[in-house]
Amino acid sequence: MLSLLALCARIASGALTPEDAIALVRDAIAECEPAVGAFASLDPSPVVPRLGPLAGIAVGVKDVIDTAHLPTGMGSSIYDGWHPRADAPAVARLRALGAVPLGKTATTAFAFLDPAATRNPRAPGHTPGGSSAGSAAAVAAGMLPLALGTQTGGSVIRPAAYCGVVGVKPSFGLLPTVGMKCFSWTLDTLGLFTAGVADAAYALALMTGRPDLDRVAAGHAPRIGVVVPPFCDAPEPEGMAALRRAAAAAEGAGAIVSDLDLPNVFAEAFAAHGAIQDFEGVQALRWEYDSHRGALAPMLRAHLDAARSVTPPVYDAAMRVAREARGRSSSLFDDVDVILTLPATGPAPAGYGSTGDSRFNRLWTLLGVPCITIPVPGAGLPLGVQVIAGIGMDGAALQAARFVETALTAHLDGPPG
Amino acid sequence: MLSLLALCARIASGALTPEDAIALVRDAIAECEPAVGAFASLDPSPVVPRLGPLAGIAVGVKDVIDTAHLPTGMGSSIYDGWHPRADAPAVARLRALGAVPLGKTATTAFAFLDPAATRNPRAPGHTPGGSSAGSAAAVAAGMLPLALGTQTGGSVIRPAAYCGVVGVKPSFGLLPTVGMKCFSWTLDTLGLFTAGVADAAYALALMTGRPDLDRVAAGHAPRIGVVVPPFCDAPEPEGMAALRRAAAAAEGAGAIVSDLDLPNVFAEAFAAHGAIQDFEGVQALRWEYDSHRGALAPMLRAHLDAARSVTPPVYDAAMRVAREARGRSSSLFDDVDVILTLPATGPAPAGYGSTGDSRFNRLWTLLGVPCITIPVPGAGLPLGVQVIAGIGMDGAALQAARFVETALTAHLDGPPG
Incomplete structure (x- = not known):
């Protein structure tokens, strides 16, 4: 995969120009896209800014988000060839930071359940999930260092897990949903896909003008509450195994891990x-x-x-009910910094007839709390875990997610020292 | 002015066909529009449905709200000639009810403060207010029985008062703001202009599929709390006189009227x-x-x-602060059914350099509570009062507004019997 931070570092050092970085991405797309089908459209002659903290960073924009320079098709023939007048604010912001919105990524029709034509680059024969299928797949295939998605049920967190990438659904309202095709104004949330948590933290801090989202207190071990919602049907064994592996890795790295019940x-x-x-x-x-x-x-x-x-x-x-639960959601974090739970029932289902099930996402979307998928390394199909913090605590969520991500990587190399 | 209900009754009785009703409106527009300048565009050949509860009702749509068949100009050259693909949901709903979105009404640029070219038909030489200038003026001039506006500060309630029409800003979220140019997703609210409160109640009940918004418990006299927010600069004497006149009329008709302080x-x-x-x-x-x-x-x-x-x-x-105040706003209605307050500082300011001041609107917009302007009959420039209920209590607001409106009309004819 392409790490946004690694690309930025190479550009900052002069090893790559912004134009080189975009050319590198375009080469990757030329190679991988025929098999993956992650894009609805591509800018054939992108203008590459030389300045800005994201200069040289190619971004994929889910095709339910307005772009002035590329058509916005909503995954539906009803919007064939439609060109909005304006970029959505999130896209305009990325441009102002120097990023290049290089292509529109495939979406299920109006971000609902009818599968897009995208394939899962990490799980041949299995769905990439939805609705942000193209964004998750493009990052997973190493075609993009950053992509925008949207979540109304589980459309960021679930495809990130199925494709083995990081997905971030920030707090409700942190990123503007203006210029994004609405499905539910109470639920719709704009999110990000990247290779790693630090990549997402860097991008989100810049996009929101909130540098504290990208500050890490070194060595801070979070208090983690593990949740398996009893009101969801039982998850698959592989999903539960990944959750246990992540909890054990975090505990091994110093986190205080306990089980948490939901009122x-x-x-x-x-x-x-x-x-x-x-x-x-x-x-x-x-x-x-x-x-x-x-x-x-x-x-x-x-x-x-x-x-x-x-x-x-x-x-x-x-x-x-939603207002009552939102009002009480901060009490879930009285004794823990974050919740660790499943991002999906298990690995990506086989076939392309379904984008999978959002039952491990819907509550958190409704609560408006920040959610992050972290891949759980292992053999076989990609699996992930979901880190969740209280509303507005996106920095805490990112920091704990980075902690778990690091612990899982160390875990692969043997027990932490 | 054109009463929506009176038009509907004439159509229902067969005295007017829907086509006749639209022709009548088009004649009024041909006569008045040159002097008023309420429209940004007009449908030259409208399709008139024969069926539906609003068949024959012409609607004006503020030009920051998307329409598929008419350009949407945002009051700005940046959107010259722009055609959205879709109707905003509120417009599509009106069509499904049989109404005819006959024209786009003039708006200040992006619904902010730069005045539109619209003139106040009831106050020559004075602003019609803003930002929903064209919608308020078109209803005031008798060119339309119904028009859509939007409010982020005071853009429905204030122009309604300046132009002597009824303006309704429903509870936040009651009407979808999807397809409306966003200024503030926390504040933007879609609203209506009509000749009378009953006209607005009928339209709002249909648009929302909530028939109880149009049900009146006959003879119910509301408990009214009169508020003059001490944190706003003092209103003008004419504005205060209108408020006192409305309170006295309501009390005369049986309402329980008291003064209410704001925490x-x-x-x-x-x-x-x-x-x-x-x-x-x-x-x-x-x-x-x-x-x-x-x-x-x-x-x-x-x-x-x-x-x-x-x-x-x-x-x-x-x-x-906003969340705290919203959470406590229902306590304002512990002892009263509605608040009665000013919709503006006073009558429409002279000249066309300003759309007036929203200081008597901003708190209520922020709280998301339903607000209704009722004209206060009298000599001189139009004046109004504002009736406000708790969030979600739009039916109570409409019912109390109708009570005050009736009391004010009776008051004109002499003391109530």
Whole structure:
């Protein structure tokens, strides 16, 4: 994979020019893209800024996020050839930092469940996950050092786990969702894919103008609460094994690890996610449904057909539960710095008919808390764990994620000294 | 003015066809528009549905809200000739109800402060207010029975008061802001302009699929708390006189009227509005600022130049205050059903250099509570009062607003019996 920080270091040292770095990425794309299918479109003649902390960094932009210079297709024929007037603020910000939005990455239609054509570069024959399939796959294949995704259920965290990359879903509202195709204004969150946690921390600190997101207190061992939500169906053995391996590695490196129970309001919040997503999705996609129902991808069409039965009182009740759970979410972190849990049920499912299951993501998306997928090294299909902190504690989440990532790498090399 | 309900009744009775009703509106526009300048564009050949509860109802759509069939200009040359692919969900919903989005209404550039070219049909030589200038003026001039506006500071409530029409800013999130040009995702709210409160209640109930918003418990006299926020500079005498007249009329009609003080957290929330609007506005308009700064309207450009100095810690502190105040806002309604306060400092200021002052709106926008402007009949320039209920209590706000509106009309005819 391409480490954003490693590329930045080579550019800063003069070993690479920004143009060289973009050329390197374009070569990787030329080589890998035919087998992966991560891109919806590519800029054939990118302008490469010479200045800025991200000069020379190529970025993939999920194709539900507006770009002025490239079409924005939403993964749907309804938006064939559509060119927004403006870049989404997150894209404009990346440009101002010197980055090059080099291509749009494949998305499931309107970031829902109908699979994109993308293949999982780390798990041949298995889904890359969704909905941010192209962004996860492009980073996993070493085609990009940074890609933007979006999450309404589990669309950043899950494909990151399936593809063996780092995925970051920051706190709700930390990155603007302006210029991103809305599915649910209560849930939609913009996120990042990178090779490592430090790469993501560096990018997120720059994108938000919050340098403290990229400051690490050296040697700080976090208090970790391990959560296996009892209200989700049981995870697969491989998923549980990865979680246990990560917890053991963190404990071995000095973290204080304990099990954490979730009060009942969080089970209710988990159940409330669907009504909120459905009720808001029906509204957000009203023009598409009313004017182009026949052209909607089949799973989305069937879902919207059914979702129209969610009434305002059902939605209002779900929103009350969500507010209550959000209000109480900080209490989960009274005695731990972060939660460690599964990012998905297990490895990427075989085949391309499904993007997998978001049941280990929906509660955390609803709570708006920062979530990070860390790959768990091992033989076989990629697996990951998910590190979660309280809302607004993105720095703590990144720091603990880096700790676990380091512990897992050391763990590979033998027990920590 | 054109009453939506009166038009609907004439259509339902067969006295008017939907086509006739649209022709009537087009005639009014042909007559009044040259002097008012309420429209950014008009559909030259509208398709008029024959069915639906709003069949025959022409709607004006503020030109920061996406429409597929008409350009969306944002009040800025940067968006000259821009055609979105989709209708905003609110527009698509109105179409599904049978309404005809007949034209885009003039807006200040990106819904900020640089005045639009619209004139106040009820106050020659005076501003119609902003930013939803065209929507307020079109309803005031009898050119439209319904128009959509948006409010981030006071952009629905204030122009409604200046133009002598009903303006409704519903609870935050009740109407989707999807497809509306974002200025501040924490504050932006979609609202309505109509001739009377009942017209707005009917439209809002249909648009939201919440029939209870249009149900009135006959004869229910509300408990009203009169608020003159001490942290706003003093209102003008005409504004205070209108507030007193409305309170007296409501009391005369049986309402229980008392004065209400605002706890200090609401003064802090009032002060926090600016940092939130500024910080989010800089992000929301990043592409426009980075790529087209020279083409931005001058007040907006100068404001964004300055707003860039709002740091993440200042924003975070403002958001903490906002959350605290929102959490405590329901306690304002422990002993009253609604608040009655000023919608603006007084009548529309003379001249066209300013759209007026939003200081009597910003707190309520930040709290996300439903707000309704009711015209206060009288000689001279239009004046209004603002009725406010707790968040999610839009039905209570509409019902109390209708009570006050009726009381004010009866008051004109002499003391209530």
